Amino acid sequence: MAQETLPDRSPAKGPDEGPGGEPGGEPGAARPGRLGRASGWLRRGGRAGWPRTLLAVASGLVMWLAFPPHDLTPCAPVGVAMFTLALRGRPARTGAWLGFVGGAAFFLPVLDGISAIGADGWIALSLVQALYFVPLGAGISLVTRLRGWPVWTAALWIGEELIRGHVPFGGFPWARLAFSQTATPLTPYVAYGGAPLVTFLTALIGGLLAYAAVTVRRAQRARAAGSEAEGDDGRRIPWRVLVPGGVALAVTGALVGGGALIPTPTSGRPVTVAVIQGNVPRLGLDYLGQRKAVLNNHVNETHKLAEQVRAGKVARPALVVWPENASDLDPYAVPDAYASIDGAVKDIGVPVLVGALTDTPDGKKVENRGIVWDPRIGPGDYYVKRHPVPFGEYLPFRDVLTKLITRFNRVPRDFAKGERSGVMRLGPVTIGDVICFEVAYDREVRDVADGSLLVVQTNNATYGRTSLPPQQIAMSRLRAVEHGRTILVAATSGISAIVAPDGRMIDKSREFVPDLQVATVQARTSRTVADRVGAVPEWALAALGLGALCAAAWTPARRRAGNDEGN
Template identity: 40%
Template sequence: MTATAPPVAPSDEPDAQPARRSGLRRFVPVVLAAIAGLLLYVTFPPRELPWLAPLSFALLGIAVHGRRLRAGFGLGLVFGLAYLVPLLSWTGVDVGPLPWLALAAAEALILALAGMGIAYVSRLPLWPLWASAVWIADEALRARFPFGGFPWGKIAFGQPSGVFLPLASLGGTPLLGFGVVLCGFGLGGLVLRVLRLKKARDTDPAHGVDETPGANEISGTEETTGPSAARGTGGARLLRDRGVIAAAVCTVAPVIAGVAAMPLVSNDAEAGTARVALIQGNVPRMGLDFNAQRRAVLDYHVRETMKLADRIKAGTVKKPDLVLWPENSSDIDPYVNMDAYEEIQKAAEAVGAPISVGAVVTDKNGDERNQLILWDPKTGPGATYNKRHLQPFGEYMPYRGFFRVFSKDVDRAGNFVPGDKAVVFDMSGTKVGNVTCYEAAFDDVVRDQVDEGAQILSVPSNNATFERSQMTYQQLAMDRVRAVEHGRAVMVPVTSGVSAVIRPDGSIAQKTGMFEADTLLADVPRRTSKTLATRVGAWPEALLTVLGVGGLAWAVVRSRGGRSATARSKGRPANG
């Protein structure tokens, strides 16, 4: 007798599978946005992988394309946190994780606005163009708000080398960033269009083209089916598709523009050369308390300068035309403390060249200043430059009473008062433009010094507060971009490293290690011509911002027009 298997009860498992897959698919954009943010972080120094940035934006574009505003905001926030939390980790080196994470979250919220805007314009024809302009508009906002802005992490600052860098000489950091982002969004648009065509071909092999109105998400055209659409192989159809062509143009055009601009980047010495000495004296200790031994910091820089003077006297090196000390090399006010005055004067006389001294001084009004002093070996202190763009929560404390509720570390912030004008030092006939540390992140501050007549740029800095973190390398990358942007050699004297001599083409001629005393000597080109970026000033950023806002406005008009057409087709008022 053969046993009969009992009947199997019906299972709902087959119906559950599609629902489960649908649920998992919802997380794909979130994962893509997170990977895109981490990938963008990896492009920044101390690594040098600028070519990965377009891949990051390709993933971001795919993640937010066609999404609703709320989804775009959320995905932009995920992207921003994945990018900025590791990028800004150096801000918590000595004050703990709370300020670091608060800053990263605040900046990520501004990037979330970009995600929302990109999602909104992603249904427009040529959406990579509008989306890239929206990104630059968001960077412009971040560079100004809040507390004077925080441009750290601008896309341009992750491009100190590579094919896109020459774009900085044409339109500054806004055009450089726009080129990188456009290439990435173009690549993302290309992937989306090819996948759509493949899906349409699989659905309707006879035609191979999606009939859905607005299906061509790049060019905004609607393809028709029929013999002309079906003619040729799949590869040939791809090459003829206007959406594919438009996306490919967006991807390739910035690369071609960068290559075409390369001959404009020059290291020529248009007004001869200047022999420059950069002094890195080092500091007694790392961290926020490095300046607890302020006299030691000054003594270290005097000692290193005296070593240079001995080498000059012995004939082993040629005397420099000028000497550059870093920011905070004399936190003792030499106008008040005669012992500090005498030490600096001794060093200047020994080396026989003017010294740019970074000092903390109190002016006649009682205001504390982060100041550079032009110190002549014969006449002593002369011209001064007061740092104009101060670092909030460091050199000054906005809303000190409010933020003290969260951390008593706010009382360690200074009470500095900003300067109000660009000042170029005439050092033995060489015009040196001053940009103090944090100021290098701001387009207008650097440009003002070149407009004032600077033949070379000096960016004295003090990174000892941030120990051996990646901050030093990120700032050095900024300086390299500025060199190309304005066609100037950039000198970077730092208290504890990395000090560097940067050529006008952005390459590093010499550099020091970190937390070691050292001196760099270099003959650098003096240049007088202005790049197109210097001449046009803030116009590229303004025009790209207008383009981004215009794209958003167009998206609003199209959205309202679409709702009106839908309402009319259903026979009810447009606002019904």
């Protein structure tokens, strides 16, 4: 890429500034009062200026459109390009503010499903997530002063997602760029470097688009300058200036085309599976008070499946999967719950993975379990959710928060954290089980990828008919390709799905209806490159971004002055 041209280092004047640099004044004129300065600040849009501020807002909204349920996937790199152009050449402090503005414009709509539990929680979580874009914005402002800046900006996106996905309370990796690219030419790359590589490539394409836009603008200015100097009509095109932009677009095409050529193997050992969606009595949080009704729904659907098998309407499955919270009654402690589950499992005659809440031995906490229930011996092996949701399944600072926010009294006991991965034997295959929120975490899913089938047990009733269930399905589709596994998604109220190892949707339910899904799928044991390299690509790319940030900080003052509006 071409070396950045150095800016004119004369002080920039606002639109209302006079020759002396004062708003609307003459040299030596009296300085305006505090109110006048504030008015001028607002007219100029603050330190960033209204054009860049509005561009940052627009970038967040465009990125949001790439995510389900809109699924306008090209909007992700386009939004990144707009975000980069808003930040490029600005001081780090201005970049930090623009980063927050763009982040808020992105997270508020993309996380709107959280409003189901309260507008205050949705807004607070969205703005907290936007804070992670503050260092991202400052960093992009700095590294865009270096050669090859599209690469460094993409690496900084990895650093932002790495931190956001781990800190605090285990992080919140929802709405990563990769999760917008679950059915695009970039999807196959996930099998080689995991979700971080897809995020990197999405951001890199956005950076390359921004670079091409900068090149076109530079060419226009060069043409205008040449025309003025030579007195011609301005039709001469400075092709030499346009070449770097053409290279950037060519690299973009190569990345997209290359992804389309990557094979996604789907062969394996055929096994017939069933997914049960029993549905819930009604929308909202209150359905948890009708625990027996929820359990009965899943029991009844399993009996219905057994009837269809006996009638020859569907093939007999080798295993059945129930969702998270299919039984909020502890089957070990409530005889009726045990008898209902055991009767349904015996009727279908194959092992069932039952999602249930159980008490810990001391009775102080709750375990969110996936229990292997055998028709002959009853409950056996089980997985306990390792990543309970903070403020939903456990309360940090419980003594303080329950006094300040009465809604938290709905979480009377904390959920215990599981200690081992969810790799278990279920009938003829080994499965890898994750529960709900855990599908967003690379490590939790990678730890169970040794299973020949992957299972996501989830309960989305609280967030039904919002953007969150389709976003969770998108994550599952990406995980299927990442690990080369069929994924069975069982949800209490939807969306349940069976996803092929190449990310294709074999079956998909509607929300808030009972649903039975039976299909013959491929059980696979071969490992992908992403399985073998683990977290190495993420840490390596984050380190690349950090190195670029250090290089930008140590650049001599003349280079650190950055790029002005003409670049």
